[in-house]
Amino acid sequence: MDSNIFTCESLFPQGPPTNSPIPCLLVGGDALWNSLNPPGLGKTGLDVSGFTSEVLQPCVLLLQNLQVLLRPRGGADEDGRVQAALCQLLHSAPSRVAVVATVRRPRDLSAGTMAVFIHQVELDTPTEEQRRAMLTSLSRGIHLGRDVDLGRVAKLTAGLVLGGLCALLSEAGRASCRRLVEICSGRTEKDLCSSGVTIRNQDFISALQTLQEVQSKAAGSPKIPDVHWEDVGGLQEVKKEILDTVQLPLQRPELLSLGLSRTGVLLYGPPGTGKTLLAKAVATECSMTFLSVKGPELINMYVGQSEENVREVFNRARSAAPCVVFFDELDSLAPSRGHSGDSGGVMDRVVSQLLAELDALHSTASVFVIGATNRPDLLDQSLLRPGRFDKLVYVGINEDRDSQLQVLQAIVRKFHLDSTVNLQEVLENCPCHMTGADLYALCSDAMTAAVKRKIALIDQRKETSQEQNMQIFSMNDSRLLVSMDDFKTALENFHPSVSEQELIRYQNIQQKLTTT
Numbered sequence: 143m144d145s146n147i148f149t150c151e152s153l154f155p156q157g158p159p160t161n162s163p164i165p166c167l168l169v170g171g172d173a174l175w176n177s178l179n180p181p182g183l184g185k186t187g188l189d190v191s192g193f194t195s196e197v198l199q200p201c202v203l204l205l206q207n208l209q210v211l212l213r214p215r216g217g218a219d220e221d222g223r224v225q226a227a228l229c230q231l232l233h234s235a236p237s238r239v240a241v242v243a244t245v246r247r248p249r250d251l252s253a254g255t256m257a258v259f260i261h262q263v264e265l266d267t268p269t270e271e272q273r274r275a276m277l278t279s280l281s282r283g284i285h286l287g288r289d290v291d292l293g294r295v296a297k298l299t300a301g302l303v304l305g306g307l308c309a310l311l312s313e314a315g316r317a318s319c320r321r322l323v324e325i326c327s328g329r330t331e332k333d334l335c336s337s338g339v340t341i342r343n344q345d346f347i348s349a350l351q352t353l354q355e356v357q358s359k360a361a362g363s364p365k366i367p368d369v370h371w372e373d374v375g376g377l378q379e380v381k382k383e384i385l386d387t388v389q390l391p392l393q394r395p396e397l398l399s400l401g402l403s404r405t406g407v408l409l410y411g412p413p414g415t416g417k418t419l420l421a422k423a424v425a426t427e428c429s430m431t432f433l434s435v436k437g438p439e440l441i442n443m444y445v446g447q448s449e450e451n452v453r454e455v456f457n458r459a460r461s462a463a464p465c466v467v468f469f470d471e472l473d474s475l476a477p478s479r480g481h482s483g484d485s486g487g488v489m490d491r492v493v494s495q496l497l498a499e500l501d502a503l504h505s506t507a508s509v510f511v512i513g514a515t516n517r518p519d520l521l522d523q524s525l526l527r528p529g530r531f532d533k534l535v536y537v538g539i540n541e542d543r544d545s546q547l548q549v550l551q552a553i554v555r556k557f558h559l560d561s562t563v564n565l566q567e568v569l570e571n572c573p574c575h576m577t578g579a580d581l582y583a584l585c586s587d588a589m590t591a592a593v594k595r596k597i598a599l600i601d602q603r604k605e606t607s608q609e610q611n612m613q614i615f616s617m618n619d620s621r622l623l624v625s626m627d628d629f630k631t632a633l634e635n636f637h638p639s640v641s642e643q644e645l646i647r648y649q650n651i652q653q654k655l656t657t658t
């Protein structure tokens with residue numbers, strides 16, 4: 143049993159408060175399970191003295207992840223016998239033992255179990271200000287370089303909780319050791335650490351990257367994307383409209399109390415015009431995490447599961463706040479109620495759930511919703527009421543050459559172009575109506591042509607080198623430069639993805655929405 147009694151590291155990562163004389167016993171897993179379910183399940187009831195002997199009292203008994211204990215085999219219902227034993231435990235606990243239990247989501251426990259606990263405290267994801275205070279407190283006693291600005295670190299750590307911030311500091315410490323070992327070759331990490339290391343800003347940056355990589359590997363966890371304004375060409379007006387809506391309440395939280403904040407923006411327009419890209423850029427530029435959800439992914443055949451999925455998305459967003467939730471293909475998640483044609487009314491319930499979640503966001507600036515659709519006319523109109531998606535922004539096709547050039551320049555930012563490339567000339571050979579995705583396809587076709595050209599060159603050189611015994615030339619020998627000829631090759635098979643008729647249909651929808 144002793145091996146299951148731990149210190150309270152999870153509650154107090156730096157150890158229990160030193161000025162507190164009360165020990166904290168963390169009990170979890172098998173110890174509690176065995177006590178509540180002795181072999182044969184004949185006896186129920188926890189012998190608290192097993193954990194909290196007279197010697198240790200007064201003390202705090204911390205029961206972690208209570209839901210796991212109550213639903214040991216992941217079943218839908220709690221085991222009544224375990225629940226009864228738990229109630230018994232709480233009633234029979236000595237008065238000098240305070241029992242604290244933790245659970246990820248209160249709804250994981252039955253109402254009966256919840257009622258056993260007199261006080262229920264919800265721990266929210268820390269705000270930027272709270273993260274700053276935590277970082278200041280956690281880094282006490284650690285030597286930080288003059289270039290470290292904990293306020294900025296707090297800004298970049300949206301979505302991290304106390305444990306994450308502890309991990310960040312440890313990782314930054316490791317990064318600073320690695321940096322020193324590299325500089326002072328010949329000295330071991332142990333030597334350097336014993337003589338004291340200073341954590342610099344670059345160590346925090348490297349630690350953040352490491353943490354984000356780990357997080358992004360964890361299924362679906364939101365992170366701050368890496369798309370900047372420079373990656374979005376043109377769309378100046380759209381960028382401004384979204385930023386005014388998202389950034390203002392973040393910078394001026396007092397607007398919330400005046401009821402001047404907005405919960406969501408709906409981007410609509412033809413496919414491939416940069417709606418997803420814009421939403422990601424907003425999140426990056428405002429240092430918010432990004433949670434992308436495709437409408438159809440949330441729909442599930444099991445009764446109640448689709449609504450639960452919607453609820454779960456908003457829970458995840460709240461725990462990663464400040465967060466931008468991006469609902470792609472919103473029309474398939476929230477079609478007009480009464481018209482969806484599903485027999486069980488699943489879609490109607492999903493829409494109602496979505497509306498309830500949007501309304502609940504109203505009092506906070508930390509979760510912002512961006513919806514995207516090609517068919518705003520199919521949406522349930524109540525979504526467009528004030529306080530929900532109350533700003534509609536049309537993201538259309540760039541029709542003038544100037545804005546097309548801006549998109550092209552944004553796309554080729556990461557390409558190496560040779561001096562023969564004239565982007566204006568490329569555009570002159572393109573049709574008038576092109577989406578950003580079309581231009582991206584054109585550039586990647588040009589890149590493919592460049593790769594093929596280089597492979598052909600290598601093959602040719604190989605033949606000559608064998609004949610003349612020359613050194614073999616490989617793909618890595620020089621940078622891959624995309625030439626004007628590569629663009630010309632790409633243009634041969636280039637067709638815009640949105641036809642003129644479709645474009646007219648989108649423009650009609652836009653006109654209808656702006657006049658209503």
Ligand SMILES: Nc1ncnc2c1ncn2[C@@H]1O[C@H](COP(=O)(O)OP(=O)(O)OP(=O)(O)O)[C@@H](O)[C@H]1O
Pocket residue numbers: 373374375376377412413414415416417418419420470514515516549552553577578579580582
């Ligand atoms: N304005 C733009 N600037 C730079 N690149 C763009 C732009 N618009 C689109 N692109 C390119 O096209 C790709 C697809 O765009 P995106 O996915 O954002 O379009 P979308 O409007 O969300 O499409 P859909 O409606 O099909 O979801 C982007 O990854 C990007 O490479």
